[in-house]
Amino acid sequence: MIEMKNRLKDIKRYLWDVLLFSGIGCFSYFLLVYYADIPSQYQDRLMTFQAFSAVVVLFNGVGLSVKYINEKLMMYYQFFLKNHRMLSIGLITAAIILFISNYLLLVSTKLLIESPHPFMLKDKGLYVMLTVWFIELIIVGQFMLNRFYVDLVKLYKRAEELEEKTAQARYMALQNQLNPHFLFNSLNTLISEIEYNPMNAIEFTRNLADTYRYILYCQDKHTIPLREELDFLNTYILLQKVRLGDCLNINNTIDEKYWDVPIPPLTLQLLIENVIKHNIISLSKPMEVKLTTEVRDKEVWLSVSNPIKLKQGVASSGKGLMNLSQRYKLLCNRELIIENNKNKFVIKVPLLYE
Incomplete structure (x- = not known):
């Protein structure tokens, strides 16, 4: 029963993650298409179901991969507790990944419309991309902070439980020998x-x-x-x-x-x-x-x-x-x-x- 509840909780958490990454991806794509340096005659043609589906897959792939790596590290609670810089490293990593994802998204969009200079960012395009990136950082940063402190509380609880179990093991060993x-x-x-x-x-x-x-x-x-x-x-x-x-x-x-x-x-x-x-x-x-x-x-x-x-x-x-x-x-x-x-x-x- 407890295992089933934990599994349902994990599924619910996973669905929220998918919803968050999908929302960020669609929001970023919309702003980059309409407010970056994409010619207006191509903007409506880029607003297709297939395009948004590709964006959702891209952002979920990146987001869930980072989340998976973080969870693997969290398994070794001692490493995590001894390295409080993990949050800063995580935020910096997320910022870099988001910036690269937005840039690749904009470049891919330009390649689709056969823009003459797809890898170059004009002033307007750069400004919009940085604005989108900053908004994403606020959302993702708040999300990561919340998860970090929730997980940190769990880790300290695990440390206390481990201390108790270790003490019990020592007691049993002494009891057996005495x-x-x-x-x-x-x-x-x-x-x-x-x-x-x-x-x-x-x-x-x-x-x-x-x-x-x-x-x-x-x-x-x-x-x-x-x-x-x-x-x-x-x-x-x-x-x-x-x-x-x-x-x-x-x-x-x-x-x-x-x-x-x-x-x-x-x-x-x-x-x-x-x-x-x-x-x-x-x-x-x-x-x-x-x-x-x-x-x-x-x-x-x-x-x-x-x-x-x-x-x-x-x-x-x-x-x-x-x-x-x-x-x-x-x-x-x-x-x-x-x-x-x-x-x-x-x-x-x-x-x-x-």
């Missing part, structure tokens, strides 16, 4: 290692401390370079291997050129923890998790896949994946891709480019 079951297992493992392998006990304690340190390190960050997430994942896996044995392996084939691309903090840890929680992992049934990248629709996605060996009676709250999905939605307006074919479970998350 719950009695985890601490009980960790302390038992530590006691056992102290007794039988003191050097391993030191390493285990260091990894346990690094786990908490990283979670606290992420507390003020919305994104983390993939490189740091991979380093932390190695620490987390070493911690789990002491408890589970050498039966959990990560097969990382991510190209190093993506290692500096940002992702939400604790993404990999959450996904691997999900694998450990829901699957049987033992020396007789080892688990290999594959980390890869793939390109879908010209976008790079990080893929985490594992064979399915489900534990019996383990219920899933889904809170972790839901939180991660909401953070991605706020950061880049993208959904997680989840594939489950009964033999293999795959989660794909988009890599972010600020």
Whole structure:
């Protein structure tokens, strides 16, 4: 229901845009034909349905293209919030495009009537074109200002929501590592290692401390370079291997050129923890998790896949994946891709480019 309302709102907004661009185009064409340096004997002949249709197509093509580019930039709210000059750049770009569109419109009209000097502007033609351009700037400028501040309010709201979701993710990560079951297992493992392998006990304690340190390190960050997430994942896996044995392996084939691309903090840890929680992992049934990248629709996605060996009676709250999905939605307006074919479970998350 909400999705349908949003779609209807988008359609309504699109129709208003088409109406605005069509009105500006027809208004400009009318003034340029009757008040620029077009000979009077040709003016009425240029007022045809076909001519106005071509003008409507031209102005809508230009206007909707600029709008599309702006919306693509708006998806990456951090880029937009850090670059308040976007409004000025947008207005200057719109002014240049409108000027070129008006000039091409006037030149095309002169070419149709076979004017001897179609690319030259006489004083009257230049004056009228600049007047039309100035009026268009006022209309489009007011329109862009209104849209800018409406979108800016939405972006700040998204930033607040992202802050809340990030805080929830940190809380869940700490809660998972501080719950009695985890601490009980960790302390038992530590006691056992102290007794039988003191050097391993030191390493285990260091990894346990690094786990908490990283979670606290992420507390003020919305994104983390993939490189740091991979380093932390190695620490987390070493911690789990002491408890589970050498039966959990990560097969990382991510190209190093993506290692500096940002992702939400604790993404990999959450996904691997999900694998450990829901699957049987033992020396007789080892688990290999594959980390890869793939390109879908010209976008790079990080893929985490594992064979399915489900534990019996383990219920899933889904809170972790839901939180991660909401953070991605706020950061880049993208959904997680989840594939489950009964033999293999795959989660794909988009890599972010600020």
